[in-house]
């Protein structure tokens with residue numbers, strides 16, 4: 087591939103795309119993951135390619151909920167490992183109770199091990215899910231495989247870039263489901279107990295930053311979580327996009 091000129095207005099986006107294509111060649115990202123990334127980029131356009139106030143509010147509440155949880159788990163798929171292994175490791179280091187589990191839609195043992203190895207190299211000490219030991223009820227096929235000490239036992243699951251079926255199945259088990267998905271219309275976002283409608287590599291460091299700040303104020307955690315109503319967060323995203331489009335139609339954006 088010819089080098090991407092730095093002067094290109096979408097240099098960063100092109101760089102990420104090229105990197106994801108390489109990660110597909112290395113067996114980390116599934117071909118379908120490239121399509122999912124494109125869908126995310128489209129919604130990021132609509133959201134202005136920055137963290138909105140309602141995303142920041144959800145990220146703060148996510149930090150509080152993770153701090154309150156007895157058994158929180160972060161679920162990692164191929165795109166998440168490719169884009170944010172370092173951010174996953176940093177979040178896990180900031181929240182010692184947080185377990186990290188590989189969970190794949192398109193699972194092969196080799197792919198699961200490659201992703202786990204990438205996470206370990208980035209600094210994740212204990213990676214679950216390479217040899218899953220249990221199944222999540224209501225999910226046929228490979229997507230239902232989980233670790234009995236990880237997602238199966240979790241009270242809170244942070245699921246970035248999830249597919250709707252699994253997010254719904256997790257929510258049905260009574261777990262508190264925090265999603266990170268740029269698409270405010272997805273079934274994932276609509277199933278979430280706490281939807282973070284933001285880009286993954288913006289969201290994870292912000293959750294970490296908030297967790298480090300909130301650690302010193304345990305008395306505030308419950309109220310912060312209760313203050314982040316999922317319907318209101320989704321509603322803010324719809325309003326934000328609608329308003330942006332209205333401004334663009336008027337030529338004032």
Ligand code: ATP
Pocket residue numbers: 121122123124125126127129169247248249250251266267268269271272273274275284285286287
């Ligand atoms: P549904 O949740 O409705 O079932 P889906 O399963 O079809 O949707 P996928 O395309 O499988 O959704 O999931 C990927 C989701 O992840 C997309 O909705 C996309 O918006 C989102 N996404 C992709 N890349 C990123 C990213 N870097 N940061 C945040 N979200 C992203």
